[in-house]
Amino acid sequence: MEKKLLLSFPPEATFQSFAYELVKDYDLRINILKAEIEIGKGGKLLMAIEAPEENIERGIAYMKSHGIQVSSLANKVFYDSSRCVNCGSCASSCPSGALSISAPDWKLKFDAEKCIVCKLCLKSCPMKLFSIEFTE
Amino acid sequence: MKKTVAEINEKIRSGKAVVMTAEEVAELGRTLSPAEIVEKVDVVTTATFGAMCSSGAFLNFGHTEPPIRMERIELNGVRVSGGLAAVDTYVGATDCNPERPDYGGSHIIEDIINGKDIVLEAWGKGTDCYPRRHVRTIINRDTLNEAILYNPRNCYQNYNVATNGTDKIKYTYMGTLLPHMHNCSYSSAGELSPLLNDPECRTIGLGTRIFLGGAVGYVTWNGTQFNTTKPNNEHGVPIGNARTLAVVGNLKEMDTEFIRGAYFEKYGTTMYVGIGIPIPVLDEDMARRVSIRNDQIETNVVDYGNGCAHVGRTNYAALRTGEIEVAGKRIKATPLSSLDKARRIAEVLKGWIESGEFTLTEPVRPMPAESAVKPLKITQVED
Numbered sequence: 352m353e354k355k356l357l358l359s360f361p362p363e364a365t366f367q368s369f370a371y372e373l374v375k376d377y378d379l380r381i382n383i384l385k386a387e388i389e390i391g392k393g394g395k396l397l398m399a400i401e402a403p404e405e406n407i408e409r410g411i412a413y414m415k416s417h418g419i420q421v422s423s424l425a426n427k428v429f430y431d432s433s434r435c436v437n438c439g440s441c442a443s444s445c446p447s448g449a450l451s452i453s454a455p456d457w458k459l460k461f462d463a464e465k466c467i468v469c470k471l472c473l474k475s476c477p478m479k480l481f482s483i484e485f486t487e
Numbered sequence: 488m489k490k491t492v493a494e495i496n497e498k499i500r501s502g503k504a505v506v507m508t509a510e511e512v513a514e515l516g517r518t519l520s521p522a523e524i525v526e527k528v529d530v531v532t533t534a535t536f537g538a539m540c541s542s543g544a545f546l547n548f549g550h551t552e553p554p555i556r557m558e559r560i561e562l563n564g565v566r567v568s569g570g571l572a573a574v575d576t577y578v579g580a581t582d583c584n585p586e587r588p589d590y591g592g593s594h595i596i597e598d599i600i601n602g603k604d605i606v607l608e609a610w611g612k613g614t615d616c617y618p619r620r621h622v623r624t625i626i627n628r629d630t631l632n633e634a635i636l637y638n639p640r641n642c643y644q645n646y647n648v649a650t651n652g653t654d655k656i657k658y659t660y661m662g663t664l665l666p667h668m669h670n671c672s673y674s675s676a677g678e679l680s681p682l683l684n685d686p687e688c689r690t691i692g693l694g695t696r697i698f699l700g701g702a703v704g705y706v707t708w709n710g711t712q713f714n715t716t717k718p719n720n721e722h723g724v725p726i727g728n729a730r731t732l733a734v735v736g737n738l739k740e741m742d743t744e745f746i747r748g749a750y751f752e753k754y755g756t757t758m759y760v761g762i763g764i765p766i767p768v769l770d771e772d773m774a775r776r777v778s779i780r781n782d783q784i785e786t787n788v789v790d791y792g793n794g795c796a797h798v799g800r801t802n803y804a805a806l807r808t809g810e811i812e813v814a815g816k817r818i819k820a821t822p823l824s825s826l827d828k829a830r831r832i833a834e835v836l837k838g839w840i841e842s843g844e845f846t847l848t849e850p851v852r853p854m855p856a857e858s859a860v861k862p863l864k865i866t867q868v869e870d
Contacts, residue, residue: 437825440663442821443823475662477662478749
């Protein structure tokens with residue numbers, strides 16, 4: 352299964368190489384989508400993980416045991432639907448198919464489960480209605 | 488059967504006119520003949536809502552005391568035309584401040600419609616009759632004497648479908664085009680689009696009363712790059728970008744639900760403009776025209792990564808399935824203009840006509856029967 356996780360690191364957890372351990376000890380295939388971490392200060396890290404569910408759960412438990420807050424990322428791309436004109440420009444560039452527009456009503460639909468937070472929609476929306484919430 | 492615009496207007500005034508949207512009449516055309524349609528339907532409403540870069544607004548600020556001849560003008564930091572007398576300007580949709588490329592003329596126009604305050608700063612050299620040399624103040628919709636939307640080229644009759652055959656993302660006015668032809672974008676309301684329902688402009692000409700940005704507007708001229716030389720297909724529809732319209736309307740009466748500032752990444756600002764045009768069903772020929780369907784409207788697919796090279800041909804029924812085939816490859820197809828908004832505009836205009844408040848016009852002058860587009864040649868200039 353694939354899961355997107357937002358990790359919040361306390362200052363003391365920034366001295367350890369968790370990414371390496373998640374790969375080596377828990378056999379997780381990780382893809383770091385965004386990182387805002389400073390050693391000794393803490394920060395946040397957005398990560399996509401592909402692995403059997405059991406491995407992911409064990410990896411999450413391991414990180415939590417070191418004080419890292421882990422939240423599953425279900426819907427972290429937002430758009431202001433009240434100002435949307437339903438042009439379809441964002442759907443055109445959406446590689447995962449999370450954003451779509453089609454018959455019969457030709458209104459934009461957003462399936463957050465499919466979103467890989469590639470952020471192309473932020474650039475593609477002519478009205479600049481998309482934003483990413485980099486918080487839990 | 489033949490009808491005149493005057494006869495149709497009489498029916499509109501008495502509340503007896505039958506008005507249908509172009510989509511409704513396209514469906515009707517599957518079962519009824521043109522002769523039956525001209526008997527049944529009086530007016531067909533067409534509409535589009537898409538990015539139209541050649542748009543802008545004339546503004547008149549009024550005079551200060553003592554007055555200034557504004558020669559350099561900025562609105563919210565965006566440089567606009569200083570070449571119109573003392574206190575007039577033209578805000579082009581694509582005017583921008585290079586320091587802040589995602590806010591430009593189209594956003595100023597949207598802000599004016601919404602009644603927002605805008606910082607006006609202007610400089611003049613100072614003359615005997617206009618002694619002031621600088622002014623910095625606040626303007627808004629209510630302080631302006633006139634605010635007139637005037638768009639030199641809108642409402643393109645058909646448009647190319649854009650794709651990208653290179654290995655890099657291309658950011659264009661046709662949206663974000665993914666590498667290796669992973670997507671393509673199209674920008675036409677298809678069978679609902681105004682100039683595809685009157686492809687030779689038999690009823691649309693100078694003075695045609697239209698829906699423009701939520702208000703009543705008018706066609707003022709053939710649009711720039713008006714092109715009658717594109718080949719027609721067997722259904723009489725030009726393939727590719729052909730005719731265009733110049734339109735005018737009172738900006739102060741418009742509604743940002745139907746006209747919006749926009750920004751295309753790495754391209755710049757543009758304006759989404761909503762236009763609705765009523766077409767009188769005068770005879771069987773017009774009945775046949777307004778019955779046009781998406782599968783009968785063809786257009787070219789071109790590679791924006793490779794000098795707009797022609798890579799295929801498709802039609803709007805295929806595009807609306809969400810996927811087209813080009814050179815043996817399936818490509819995701821998505822719109823760039825809003826069919827949802829175009830449908831709303833066609834319905835609003837239908838409502839205006841049915842209520843009797845909006846009557847049709849005959850062209851004061853027809854559109855050019857022949858008009859070609861010249862390229863700009865680069866010739867040696869002597870210093």
